[in-house]
Amino acid sequence: MDSGSSNELVMQFASSAADIPAREAFLTWVDLARQGQAGAITIRLVDEPESAGLNEQFRHRQGPTNVLSFAAADGQFPLPAEILPELGDLVICAPLVAAEAAAQGKSAVAHWAHLTLHGVLHLRGFDHQTRSQQAQMEAVEIELLRQLGIANPYLIDSTEL
Numbered sequence: 001m002d003s004g005s006s007n008e009l010v011m012q013f014a015s016s017a018a019d020i021p022a023r024e025a026f027l028t029w030v031d032l033a034r035q036g037q038a039g040a041i042t043i044r045l046v047d048e049p050e051s052a053g054l055n056e057q058f059r060h061r062q063g064p065t066n067v068l069s070f071a072a073a074d075g076q077f078p079l080p081a082e083i084l085p086e087l088g089d090l091v092i093c094a095p096l097v098a099a100e101a102a103a104q105g106k107s108a109v110a111h112w113a114h115l116t117l118h119g120v121l122h123l124r125g126f127d128h129q130t131r132s133q134q135a136q137m138e139a140v141e142i143e144l145l146r147q148l149g150i151a152n153p154y155l156i157d158s159t160e161l
Helices: 023-034 048-059 094-104 108-123 131-147
Strands: 009-014 040-046 067-071 086-093
Touching: 009 023, 023 040, 023 108, 023 131, 040 048, 040 108, 048 067, 048 086, 048 094, 067 108, 086 094, 086 108, 094 108, 108 131
Parallel strands: 009 040, 040 086
Antiparallel strands: 067 086
16 A cells, blocks of 8 residues: 555445445544544445455454454554554444444444444554453543544433433
């Protein structure tokens, strides 16, 4: 990738789903979730078969998942700062995002925003393997979503910000 900017966003559309947000929306969400951290990000929008294949290959779980995050560096294998032009890649299953939003009674755009923020936070090193990590990550997500005017997704009946 020839990235003239260390904050480049590359979008790959490999989904037949309708109603995918505009690239500008993804730019807004990614920039907010970066919180100043530089690095290019690629977002690949896929359908269920590709998501399921990647989920099986990398997480050893059956079926599609809403978002997969592939960080360019992690705590186990950090990259030297001089060769860290990327934060990593996100793979988002577009039909699953729409289905989840409908099932959860939230707007599709709010769910797209949440999953994009969630994925970028993973690229930045956030995780939710322990209760403490989960609480920290959710608090950041809730605050970022609040800045976008989106209600807390973890409160089932919440209509307030």
